[in-house]
Amino acid sequence: MSLPYVKKDEKGICTLYVNDRPFFCRAGEIHNSSASDLEFMKENVWPNLRGLHMNSVIVPVYWEVIEETEGVYDFSSVDGLILQAREEEMKLIFLWFGLWKNAESMYVPAWVKQDPEKYFRAEKVNGDRMTTISPLCDAAVEKDAQAFTALMRHIREFDAEQQTVIIIQVENEIGLLGTDRDYSAAAKAAFAESIPAAVSALAGKTGTWEEVYGEDAGERFMAWYFANAVEKIAAAGKKEYDLPCYANAWLRQYPWYPGSYPMGGPVETVQDIWRCAAPSLFTFGPDIYVPYCADVMDTYATEENALFIPEIRKDAVTASYALYAFAGKNAICYSPFGIEELALDPALVDRPPMEVMIALNIDPSAFDITDSKDYLATVYRMMDEIQPLYLEHRGTDHLKAFVRHGSLDNGAYLRFGKYDLTAAYAPMQTAKPLGAGMVMELDEDTFLIIGMSCSMEFRVKPGCDRKMDILRLEEGGLVNGEWQRKRILNGDEKMSLSFGPMPKMVLVKVYQF
Numbered sequence: 001m002s003l004p005y006v007k008k009d010e011k012g013i014c015t016l017y018v019n020d021r022p023f024f025c026r027a028g029e030i031h032n033s034s035a036s037d038l039e040f041m042k043e044n045v046w047p048n049l050r051g052l053h054m055n056s057v058i059v060p061v062y063w064e065v066i067e068e069t070e071g072v073y074d075f076s077s078v079d080g081l082i083l084q085a086r087e088e089e090m091k092l093i094f095l096w097f098g099l100w101k102n103a104e105s106m107y108v109p110a111w112v113k114q115d116p117e118k119y120f121r122a123e124k125v126n127g128d129r130m131t132t133i134s135p136l137c138d139a140a141v142e143k144d145a146q147a148f149t150a151l152m153r154h155i156r157e158f159d160a161e162q163q164t165v166i167i168i169q170v171e172n173e174i175g176l177l178g179t180d181r182d183y184s185a186a187a188k189a190a191f192a193e194s195i196p197a198a199v200s201a202l203a204g205k206t207g208t209w210e211e212v213y214g215e216d217a218g219e220r221f222m223a224w225y226f227a228n229a230v231e232k233i234a235a236a237g238k239k240e241y242d243l244p245c246y247a248n249a250w251l252r253q254y255p256w257y258p259g260s261y262p263m264g265g266p267v268e269t270v271q272d273i274w275r276c277a278a279p280s281l282f283t284f285g286p287d288i289y290v291p292y293c294a295d296v297m298d299t300y301a302t303e304e305n306a307l308f309i310p311e312i313r314k315d316a317v318t319a320s321y322a323l324y325a326f327a328g329k330n331a332i333c334y335s336p337f338g339i340e341e342l343a344l345d346p347a348l349v350d351r352p353p354m355e356v357m358i359a360l361n362i363d364p365s366a367f368d369i370t371d372s373k374d375y376l377a378t379v380y381r382m383m384d385e386i387q388p389l390y391l392e393h394r395g396t397d398h399l400k401a402f403v404r405h406g407s408l409d410n411g412a413y414l415r416f417g418k419y420d421l422t423a424a425y426a427p428m429q430t431a432k433p434l435g436a437g438m439v440m441e442l443d444e445d446t447f448l449i450i451g452m453s454c455s456m457e458f459r460v461k462p463g464c465d466r467k468m469d470i471l472r473l474e475e476g477g478l479v480n481g482e483w484q485r486k487r488i489l490n491g492d493e494k495m496s497l498s499f500g501p502m503p504k505m506v507l508v509k510v511y512q513f
Contacts, residue, residue: 011395014306028339029058038080048343053380056091103262122182135229156241173250175262180218222264227277234280287311301329313366319375320436327438328401342373370431388481403436451499
């Protein structure tokens with residue numbers, strides 16, 4: 001049996017395979033510290049994930065925990081997480097909290113933190129040392145690579161047969177905050193040199209970083225060195241256990257000036273450098289807490305970059321974005337952050353202080369979990385149900401999806417073979433999903449539809465002098481790829497093809513006369 005792997009399918013769509021079958025991660029990422037205590041996981045996390053129709057969970061693994069003493073590894077926490085996941089029939093995506101987490105070096109062992117001369121920090125232009133270890137510090141990168149390699153070797157020895165762990169995220173939200181680049185002595189020297197030949201080939205120019213990239217030189221410089229560091233770490237680990245690896249990105253967002261978001265992370269503007277320097281990574285995933293999630297998905301889902309969303313807002317709109325990510329953007333993974341909180345009373349959910357959300361440009365509504373569990377669970381269940389048909393129709397003109405992209409977006413217009421379809425979004429409401437839908441053309445007159453917070457109307461093609469109507473409208477679901485009818489809707493209930501906030505699946509047969 002093959003290890004989990006990512007490759008393009010026969011339609012050219014980048015796909016994750018587990019046990020040699022396509023696997024779509026209906027996931028959630030847990031809070032940063034939850035996995036540090038197995039008993040806490042057992043009592044406060046795993047029970048809260050049940051009923052969400054998840055098949056995988058993103059869980060941190062901490063360098064400071066597995067190598068508390070230099071050169072001495074303790075993988076008991078890793079083994080415990082794998083065993084717990086097996087009990088829950090869940091796959092794991094391990095998140096390696098190594099040298100960098102949220103643009104800082106938070107999770108490095110104490111013996112690294114306490115030796116700032118050997119494991120030197122990045123510096124600001126005024127010489128202030130940062131809490132981030134420089135990616136130009138070869139000693140630190142080498143130690144991280146050694147620990148990551150030991151981790152991957154252990155996962156292979158403990159889990160290769162059952163393959164509970166299927167993907168690895170290497171580091172987290174890499175970059176430097178509050179500065180355009182590293183001004184440490186090593187970084188200054190490197191910045192003054194001519195750009196590497198590989199970067200010169202990308203840019204079509206030669207010269208120093210500043211000569212080639214001008215005002216963007218700092219970010220490009222940091223992208224090259226962070227990507228090289230991550231490649232050393234990932235490649236070393238993959239030699240022991242060749243699981244798919246990726247990196248995630250803190251978004252390039254308002255106010256956009258250098259250092260307002262982490263400089264050097266794999267945002268869209270520097271992914272060419274990352275792709276060149278870090279070929280061991282199969283994609284770069286966005287962490288999305290902004291109001292314009294759909295725009296970010298559109299940006300990150302490209303021919304070269306498979307859509308993998310390791311973190312996203314967890315309020316009610318996340319159900320709409322989940323449907324769009326899978327049905328519209330061929331996502332490999334969709335994963336709201338703090339997923340264990342969806343089972344809680346919304347009043348009990350801690351939110352970041354307002355000044356933190358303002359500083360990080362986070363939309364406060366992203367943490368309102370009112371009814372979010374039920375909406376997301378319904379979309380996850382439906383995506384599981386439709387998988388056979390989804391695999392058959394995705395990448396063709398027979399499957400289309402839409403979601404409201406913003407307050408000025410009123411609807412969507414979809415063209416199929418014999419009919420067109422208009423979708424009108426319901427008004428935006430607090431703690432409700434956005435207008436979203438998926439339409440699958442099973443034959444020229446038959447359509448499988450999932451919708452929420454919208455209404456739809458079929459139309460004959462322009463220039464056609466015939467009328468059309470709904471011949472049959474059924475509620476229901478799919479079992480093993482076969483439609484299982486529930487109510488047959490007619491009379492007043494057939495007059496409008498409308499969908500409320502709760503996602504609903506219908507089968508529609510139309511005709512012309």
